[in-house]
Amino acid sequence: MKTITTLGVVSVLFLGLITSASASIDKNLKYGQRDKEVTELQEFLIDGGFLKGLPTAFFGLLTLKAVKSYQKSVDISPTGYVGILTRQKINDSILSDLASSTQAEIQETGTTTALTLDSGCSSTFGFNTITGKSCSISIMTPNIITQVFDVCKNIEGIQTSVPVSMLADSSGNCFIQYQQNNYVTPPIVPSTINSQPIVQPTTNTTVGSVTVIADPNFTSNRVTGGATNVPVGQFTMKAYGEDVKVKSLQVAFTQGTVTTLGWVSLYVNGAQVGTSQNYTGSNLNYALGSSLIVPAGQTVILTVKADIVDSNNIAYRTGSIVAVIGGVDNNAQGLTSGQIITVGTPTIVGQLMTISTFSSILINTPDFRALSINSNSNNIKIGSFTFQSPSCCQVVANGVVVNFTYGGNPAMMPSNISNLILKVDSKVFSGTLNDNVATFPYLDFNIPENTTMVFDLYADIGSSTGTIKTNMKFNTRHAISGTHQESLSDGVVISVISAQ
Structure with missing residues (x-):
């Protein structure tokens, strides 16, 4: 058996003339862009040793750092923005490379491997003198290729998850890793090399979607x-x-x-x-x-x-x-x-x-009915009204006006009524009577939505007899918009009789 030492993995890439022969950066580029010209920029930076990996067409943080490094190397302020000055430098460099490029670029990578020949073979040429089989040896060696994708960050700067089919290292870089199988037949002669090209595997990542419809369960x-x-x-x-x-x-x-x-x-x-x-x-x-x-x-x-x-x-x-x-x-x-x-x-x-329209309700309190009272009585209830605020919104009480209608023979006199008091829950308000109109101007408080309140009207009654009927007008306003509303209700007839 004879042993021949040769190169075990060789990847010869015939690029011919530089692939960017017609490439140039024709517009300004900046961080966050995704564009075919970003690919050309990355190819230039990779060729110059400023960026590692393969082009991604996305101007990410790694590309930004590489641009800054290049700008420093050509005495341009390292802003990371590819503007007119930076583009001119890059395009001049590309033209210079094209002028000096006259032969193919050959890239060789691999390790040395010892090949053992069968008995009857003195080299990889010809046929075995014992078995008659070919002495050529085919070697398939997997070559791990790592493509740096970019720093794992979304546009807010916080990566919520590593994209499918990608890995993340301790520095926060996302990358794709796959195998290139290089088939090599010694001796190493270009015409006998069967090198499988690098192919980035296709991922089955599903791109999401969202359907939006008017909610069928919203019946309002x-x-x-x-x-x-x-x-x-x-x-x-x-x-x-x-x-x-x-x-x-x-x-x-x-x-x-x-x-x-x-x-x-x-x-x-x-x-x-x-x-x-x-x-x-x-x-x-x-x-x-x-x-x-x-x-x-x-x-x-x-x-x-x-x-x-x-x-x-x-x-x-x-x-x-x-x-x-x-x-x-x-x-x-x-x-x-x-x-x-x-x-x-x-x-x-x-x-x-x-x-x-937002609306409130004011009615005579159902259990307050027509009644008779004695003259010369104090703190007598002469009216009761129930208010219901709207279900939509809070309102503000903004004053109460009570109109009096007098009857009898002779008719009850306004001077026979005094000390008007309006009680609303625990609140007490004093009113002023002027002939047949009593006002409660300082009544001002909030009433929550869909709330019921009872307004009870009290007075002192003098010696005159006759009848009294009250009519209440309650003013409210919307707590937010300020819109005003009047609520009206008739009261019941109160008969004043002489005390026996």
Whole structure:
């Protein structure tokens, strides 16, 4: 047996003339871009030893560092931005390389391997003198190729996961690792080399998607004018393939009669995302960062809320509202694939909401009926009224006026009534009677939405007899919009008789 030492793994790449013969950097480049000219930039940096790995077409942190290193080497301020000066230097260098390039570039890599020949063979030429078989030896040696992809960071600078089919080292670099099988037949003569080309394996990474529709379970179709932070549209968002981060959304109200709305807000599964904005007729753009992530296979509820007031903060009394979302391209990103995708295009139209007027109710308290009282009586209840605030919103009590109607023969005199007191729950207010009108101007307090309150009217009655009937007018205003409302109710007839 004879042993011949030869090169075990050889990869000879015939590049002919430099592959970038027609390449040049024709536009400014910066961090974050993905472009074919970024590939040409990376090829130049790799050839110059400033960047390791293979081109990715993405201007990431490794490319940024390599550009800065190159700029230092050619006495340009190391900003990392490939502008006119840097492009001129690169293009001049490429032209210089082309002028001096007259032969193929041969790249050799590998290790030395000892080859043992069979008996009857003195070299790898010819045939075995004993067996008659060919003396050539074919060697297949796997050569591990590592392609540096870039630093594992998304655009916020925080990598949530390493992309599928990639690895991450301790420095935070993402890379692809695969094998190149180099077949070599000694002796090493170019015409006998059967070298398999480097092929980057195809990954089966699924790029995510999100469907958005008007929520079929949102059955509300009416809002109250002046109401605050109430739903005006609701949508469902479902992700497929991977978790998807929706980074921005656009909202408008273009299909109803309303042209302005107050304090429009977005809620995801009940929690607010983004910043509230007033709608004045132009699209509202919400920057969401990482606050809206739709998990793969799951559905989230997106609710649009608003104050039902115009640009002057006056409550709407009639009209309709339709929320329309979407219409922005490249506004989302798959968290596994890292791919930029579009969610909400074309736009999605929400539910038609009809505006009704906010209204309160004031009635005579049902269990307070017509009665007879004695003259010369003090602190007698002569009226009782029940107020029901609207279900939409909080209101503010803004004064009470009580009109008196006198009867009898002779008729009851206003001077026969004194010390008017209005009791509201635990609150007590004094009034002033002027002929047939009593006012309670200092009555000013908040009444929560959908709240019932009883107003009891007390007075001292003098010696005159006759009848008294009260009519109450209760003024309120919307706590947010300031819209005013009057609630009216007739009372019952009180008969004043002489004390026996």
